[in-house]
Amino acid sequence: MKKIINDPETVVQDSLRGMQAAHSDLLTVHHDPAVVVRADAPVPGKVAIISGGGAGHEPLHGGFVGRGMLDAACPGAVFTSPTPDQVLDAVSKTDGGAGALLVVKNYTGDVLNFETAGELAESEVRSVVIDDDVAVKDSLYTAGRRGVGGTVLLEKIVGAAAERGDDLAACEALALRVIASVRSMGLALTSCTVPHVGSPSFELADDEMEVGIGIHGEPGRRKVAAGTASDMVSALLEPILEDLPFSSGDRVLLFTNSMGGTPLIELYLAHGIAEQLLADRGITVERRLVGPYITSLEMQGMSITLLKLDDEMVSLWDAPVHTPALRWGV
């Protein structure tokens, strides 16, 4: 294993120290328990939007802390959900009197830890669970669909609603509307290596891709020949389109995401193909996001997320945001 780290045991804390140094105007990093908090928190009268999850997906979630998005992020160890005391600390540091909305990605560990925190919190707390990954069959026989790329879009849109003064019930209702309207799928060209493990999370031959991966280096549903960029984009977009379903006349936000190791030259290439495929079907791409925003360490690969837009979502997407990873309108 070759990585820019000093010690696998302290990689998350060490990285958070650098993040604090880089963005002290936007956020404050607390250690023990680890919580990344918006610099001007608590904002009086504003609903606190709080998320969290294992480290290794940067910039998710700490990179989205700041005005117009998250009030706090709770980073766990690499690919490991945070603990309830982190979430409780985040709530107490950010609750401006209007309560807190917890944004939870659907993984057993995340759900259990946030659920435990919600039961222990003294503030008014609601939580929403996002499960946008169409690669997982949602049935009684699985833990349900995973929360992936849709999380970034949800945090931006609901963060903007909280910033304009929406109350907790309205923020929760909006979050549920986003969850009902967003679908994602990802693929990997290479595996990734978790620092405390030291070896790749799964095996993949040079000419293979793993379709339907999550964001934790867990294997996907099938290995296939890698093929061309057009094959790859189709392999992701077709199941997404069928699932919601998206159809001719729909207005969408297209989010083309790198899993960390795929360079922008390839990502833009894939994005262009996705735009064309959607245009061919009469689907209007009204907003876009392209880049590495929800990653899986150094994994090469990509995910595509489609959100069916309405006027309110468009205006909340366009609203000012000022965080380390997303910044516009300010």
Place this chain on the structure above:
Amino acid sequence: MGCTAADVVAALRAAAAVVQEHRDELVRLDQAIGDADHGENMKRGFTALLSRLDAEPPDTPGKVLKLVATTLISTVGGAAGPLYGTAFLRASAAVGDAAELDPAAVARALQGALDGVVARGKAAVGDKTMVDALTPAVAAAEGVNGSVAAALSAAADAAEEGAASTVPMVARKGRASYLGERSAGHLDPGARSTALLLRAFADAAARA
């Protein structure tokens, strides 16, 4: 002869050593069908537990079990933190403030632990989880008339068999469930760690 707070502390120290020793094995098992963090998470939790036991050893078995619960909930993360935390919390409630535990109290503690895991994780036998190890362990401990060591030994035997039974199963809970049929053929890491902990407790009780 019962099991005192000091005996419970000794059993937990033994368990911490076993977790440390099997850290890499648990990581490998989890790497195959999960996200490769179970061994590291359990090690972090039990290392934190050792320093809390050193700082302030509680004076009843129930309080020791409660300290285990709060430590694991706040340090382990993943699914294992809330699941093992809830297990030890319910075990603590099941034994109350008794100064010593007899075999019946140990069986009640195990039953409480199982009820807690099922309530929190909503898994059933056959889902390829720690419930597959813990369920037969509870039944085995209840059937023993004798010492605490005998009850725990029967529980550990049953848990090891239960863990082994997860190998052919297709996972229906947790991250392994995303693999569908591909999860078959692997030992469930949570069932394995449950069996390891019970074996460590049984061995410590036999030495006491």
